[in-house]
Amino acid sequence: MKGYHGKILKIDLSYGSSTPIDLKEEWAKAYIGGVGLAAKLLFDQITPDLDPFSPENYLAYLTGPFTGTRVPSGSRFAIAGLSPNGVWGESTSGGHFGVALKRAGFDGVLITGKAEKPVYIWVHDGEAEIKDATHLWGKDCYETQEIIKKDLGEKGVRVSCIGLAGENLVKYACVINDAGRAAGRCGFGAVMGSKNLKAVAAHGDAKVEIADEEKFDEAYNTTMRTNQANPFFHLLGKYGTLGYLDMGFLLGDVPYKYFTGTVFPAENVSPTTLMERYPVKGYACFGCPIGCGKRVRYNKKGIDEVDTPEYETIVALGPLCGNLDLDELIYANHLCNAYGMDTISAGVSIAFSMYLFEKGVISERDAGMRLEWGDGERISNLIKMIAKREGFGDVLAEGVRAIAAKFRVNEEEVAEVKGLEVPMHDARAFFGQGLGYATSPRGACHNRPDWFVVELGTGIQELDISPGERFNMQGRVSSFVKYQNFREVYNSLLLCMFIQSTPREVLDLFNSITGWNLSMEEFVRAGERMFNLKRVINNLRGITRKDDKLPRIVTASLNEGPTAGKSLGLEAMLREYYEFRGWDWESGKPTAQKLNELGLGDVAEKIS
Numbered sequence: 001m002k003g004y005h006g007k008i009l010k011i012d013l014s015y016g017s018s019t020p021i022d023l024k025e026e027w028a029k030a031y032i033g034g035v036g037l038a039a040k041l042l043f044d045q046i047t048p049d050l051d052p053f054s055p056e057n058y059l060a061y062l063t064g065p066f067t068g069t070r071v072p073s074g075s076r077f078a079i080a081g082l083s084p085n086g087v088w089g090e091s092t093s094g095g096h097f098g099v100a101l102k103r104a105g106f107d108g109v110l111i112t113g114k115a116e117k118p119v120y121i122w123v124h125d126g127e128a129e130i131k132d133a134t135h136l137w138g139k140d141c142y143e144t145q146e147i148i149k150k151d152l153g154e155k156g157v158r159v160s161c162i163g164l165a166g167e168n169l170v171k172y173a174c175v176i177n178d179a180g181r182a183a184g185r186c187g188f189g190a191v192m193g194s195k196n197l198k199a200v201a202a203h204g205d206a207k208v209e210i211a212d213e214e215k216f217d218e219a220y221n222t223t224m225r226t227n228q229a230n231p232f233f234h235l236l237g238k239y240g241t242l243g244y245l246d247m248g249f250l251l252g253d254v255p256y257k258y259f260t261g262t263v264f265p266a267e268n269v270s271p272t273t274l275m276e277r278y279p280v281k282g283y284a285c286f287g288c289p290i291g292c293g294k295r296v297r298y299n300k301k302g303i304d305e306v307d308t309p310e311y312e313t314i315v316a317l318g319p320l321c322g323n324l325d326l327d328e329l330i331y332a333n334h335l336c337n338a339y340g341m342d343t344i345s346a347g348v349s350i351a352f353s354m355y356l357f358e359k360g361v362i363s364e365r366d367a368g369m370r371l372e373w374g375d376g377e378r379i380s381n382l383i384k385m386i387a388k389r390e391g392f393g394d395v396l397a398e399g400v401r402a403i404a405a406k407f408r409v410n411e412e413e414v415a416e417v418k419g420l421e422v423p424m425h426d427a428r429a430f431f432g433q434g435l436g437y438a439t440s441p442r443g444a445c446h447n448r449p450d451w452f453v454v455e456l457g458t459g460i461q462e463l464d465i466s467p468g469e470r471f472n473m474q475g476r477v478s479s480f481v482k483y484q485n486f487r488e489v490y491n492s493l494l495l496c497m498f499i500q501s502t503p504r505e506v507l508d509l510f511n512s513i514t515g516w517n518l519s520m521e522e523f524v525r526a527g528e529r530m531f532n533l534k535r536v537i538n539n540l541r542g543i544t545r546k547d548d549k550l551p552r553i554v555t556a557s558l559n560e561g562p563t564a565g566k567s568l569g570l571e572a573m574l575r576e577y578y579e580f581r582g583w584d585w586e587s588g589k590p591t592a593q594k595l596n597e598l599g600l601g602d603v604a605e606k607i608s
């Protein structure tokens with residue numbers, strides 16, 4: 001196979017063994033790579049009662065056919081499997097780690113078991129070693145990466161690791177690579193912690209072969225021209241994802257004080273304010289012409305230079321908590337990176353506690369402190385307490401669902417779907433985004449799909465996906481489903497969501513690399529197949545239609561702001577959605593007919 005090594009390594013930490021598995025061509029064609037392939041490879045391992053923190057759980061680190069090639073922004077990697085929320089989880093990250101893993105000679109590694117003491121996995125030159133990590137336990141993510149590189153002493157080693165949050169099984173602990181890049185969502189840092197796995201390090205020289213270099217060059221040049229002509233490409237390059245904040249604020253898309261408003265002095269945390277106050281420099285993931293990564297000269301709290309918070313982070317730890325202190329926000333982001341913690345879930349958990357404190361549900365005695373809105377220093381301290389599971393931090397470390405259970409809060413006030421905290425695009429600003437939160441396999445997710453981007457004008461003509469009235473999805477749910485399927489393909493190619501290549505260009509790149517001749521229909525169909533397979537995994541884990549929900553706290557109409565008076569009704573959208581998906585309205589399962597159509601007849605039996 002071109003574009004793939006055709007080899008995945010299974011590593012069992014309980015036995016200290018590693019076994020190569022052949023990647024079948026038919027699987028690569030049907031599931032592409034990354035998260036789609038992870039679902040295929042792990043399907044049989046995820047049983048209805050598997051404990052996410054048990055040694056039997058698996059964690060997949062996977063690359064895709066673009067990883068390590070010149071495909072612009074096409075070299076991310078995925079971490080996937082059963083998340084601590086008990087449902088399907090997936091997370092991708094950029095940087096250079098994915099390329100290092102592929103150059104080590106594998107399309108990915110599947111990790112299971114539990115080591116007796118802390119270890120890290122060293123994948124290189126077609127083999128893997130399990131190495132002692134006792135000296136790394138307790139180290140932060142930045143230190144861990146540096147120590148491992150020094151220990152291994154080879155140039156070009158890349159490390160993906162956990163910090164204290166993962167070691168302490170914080171439900172939303174993330175996995176950090178290449179300084180501050182994160183596989184942020186779904187708590188895989190905690191899964192690694194449960195296995196005593198501190199890190200995966202990778203390096204090698206294995207080349208990724210391309211089937212047709214001439215066609216590849218042609219496709220590459222075409223897609224570069226498309227990207228250069230797109231204004232989003234340049235906006236992201238200049239400001240990073242934070243560049244969206246001003247526009248999002250004007251649209252009522254930026255939630256404030258735990259989703260109870262969208263009006264606040266946004267200029268305090270805007271990208272222009274940040275750039276006026278701090279010297280900023282950019283950096284890019286492997287092969288990325290955009291370079292949305294930003295670092296600032298901080299020169300405070302003993303930190304010289306530090307990663308700039310992304311849009312999601314600035315909002316989750318900022319306005320969502322009533323916090324507009326840019327200095328503290330940058331510091332809070334740094335702490336989350338150092339401890340290895342998802343900034344979205346951390347921010348929503350802290351904001352929820354502030355909301356409950358204001359309502360008198362959580363007392364000063366419960367928390368051991370006052371939880372006032374907007375106290376930036378307190379937020380940073382809470383992040384430290386969460387990572388260390390100290391005091392009230394131990395409560396926050398379990399996420400909003402557990403906080404609600406502890407304080408007996410009605411589920412309509414709990415901003416989560418399938419256990420995953422709601423991210424920073426207000427569902428009242430883009431009703432289709434709300435549908436995405438309700439139906440994404442991993443729970444409330446702003447990327448699977450990023451429907452708000454479509455509504456902002458980025459339609460996909462060739463797939464008949466057009467922007468429309470953002471407060472009305474009537475008659476457009478079929479377009480939404482197509483977009484959701486196509487984003488599955490992106491995730492499996494490990495293509496960054498921010499690249500503006502057209503589907504035709506992406507398919508041309510794929511076919512020139514693999515030498516296959518997939519049609520657009522087959523390509524999008526692969527996305528639909530992966531989506532349904534993940535749904536079946538979730539069904540096996542007990543997910544039904546009632547879990548495709550949106551709590552009232554994120555749907556009820558607001559009194560002021562650009563979305564005032566707009567309230568999102570999910571059921572009508574969901575009915576249309578189920579119809580287009582071919583899912584049964586009563587059980588929430590894909591019908592046997594749909595699964596057969598997708599070549600998933602063998603899994604249909606498991607949920608019948």
Ligand code: SF4
Pocket residue numbers: 073074094095236283284285288289290291292293496497498499
């Ligand atoms: S746009 Fe940003 S996240 Fe995406 S590949 Fe480029 S640098 Fe990485």
